[in-house]
Amino acid sequence: MIFEIIGGLVVLGGIGLAMSARVIKQYEQGLVFRFGKLLQGVRGPGLTMLLPGVDQLRKVNLQIVTLPVPAQDGITRDNVTVRVDAVVYFKVQDPAKAIINVEDYRFAMLQVAQTSLRSIIGKSELDDLLSNRERLNQGLELMIDTPALTWGVDIDRVEIKDVALPESMKRSMSRQAEAERERRARIITADGELQASKKLSEAAGTMEATPGALQLRLLQTIVEVAAEKNSTLVLPFPVELLRFLEKNTTIELPKDSTE
Numbered sequence: 071m072i073f074e075i076i077g078g079l080v081v082l083g084g085i086g087l088a089m090s091a092r093v094i095k096q097y098e099q100g101l102v103f104r105f106g107k108l109l110q111g112v113r114g115p116g117l118t119m120l121l122p123g124v125d126q127l128r129k130v131n132l133q134i135v136t137l138p139v140p141a142q143d144g145i146t147r148d149n150v151t152v153r154v155d156a157v158v159y160f161k162v163q164d165p166a167k168a169i170i171n172v173e174d175y176r177f178a179m180l181q182v183a184q185t186s187l188r189s190i191i192g193k194s195e196l197d198d199l200l201s202n203r204e205r206l207n208q209g210l211e212l213m214i215d216t217p218a219l220t221w222g223v224d225i226d227r228v229e230i231k232d233v234a235l236p237e238s239m240k241r242s243m244s245r246q247a248e249a250e251r252e253r254r255a256r257i258i259t260a261d262g263e264l265q266a267s268k269k270l271s272e273a274a275g276t277m278e279a280t281p282g283a284l285q286l287r288l289l290q291t292i293v294e295v296a297a298e299k300n301s302t303l304v305l306p307f308p309v310e311l312l313r314f315l316e317k318n319t320t321i322e323l324p325k326d327s328t329e
Contacts, residue, residue: 090120092127099165101128112165130165134226135176139183141234144191152199153234154191158183158214159226167222175221179214183228186213199233206230 093116094100100113103126113127120127141155160179162168168175190210191199198206211228218225 090122090125092118092120094118094129097133098129098131101130101165101169102126103128108166108170128169130162130168132162132165134159134161137176137179137183139180139187141232142184142187142191144188146191146194146196146199148195150196151236152191152196154187154199154230155232156183156187156210156228156230158228160218160223161226162222163224164222167220172221175223178221179218179223182214182217186210187230189213196235199230203230 092100094113096115098115100118102109102113102118102120104121104124109125118127137158137160139156139158141153143151143153145151158179162175172178187210190206190213194206207228207230210230211225214228215225
């Protein structure tokens, strides 16, 4: 009889121990409520004991949480309809505030992120959304961080993922980009022609000051054309070239050839 009583007490003690023992993981912290009141202190990782039927343990994950923000439709300050989505990275800094001050801090964070994203869209122009996202990310983070502090949540960073435009706007931007490329190509071509005309003008001045240079250039042109193996080559033979050759060679040319 005594052994049965002792065995029963051991079994009850084991059941009570199993009911009162809780394990808190390394990336968690625990809050203990006794009769609905939060006890002082936070339970760290490891084994923690509770009073069965009296204490209630709430575990809080301290890891960084990735919160996707669904795409939000909005109109930019320059009246362009866009669809923007984002992602928020945050973690619980104060477990007590995260449990007591807000019913569901994850849902609350999602709602604040959505409203803040729509507000950012309305305050920004399309060019800012496309090319100045770093500044918009910082502004969005500040808007979300203000209420998050009262919930014991710390914002790690916020990033705008994608900006979707209407098809008509995409076509318009494509035409604009093509026109810009054509404009730049024309400017480059015009600059090249301007530089070429300056060089030609300098060359003409040099040849005008040195008549022999013009004759040498003519001879060079004749040689280049002749190298192409044309069947017939007809070129005018200027008198100035004959006089130039007469001065620079020992062969005397007939007098009537210069007339």
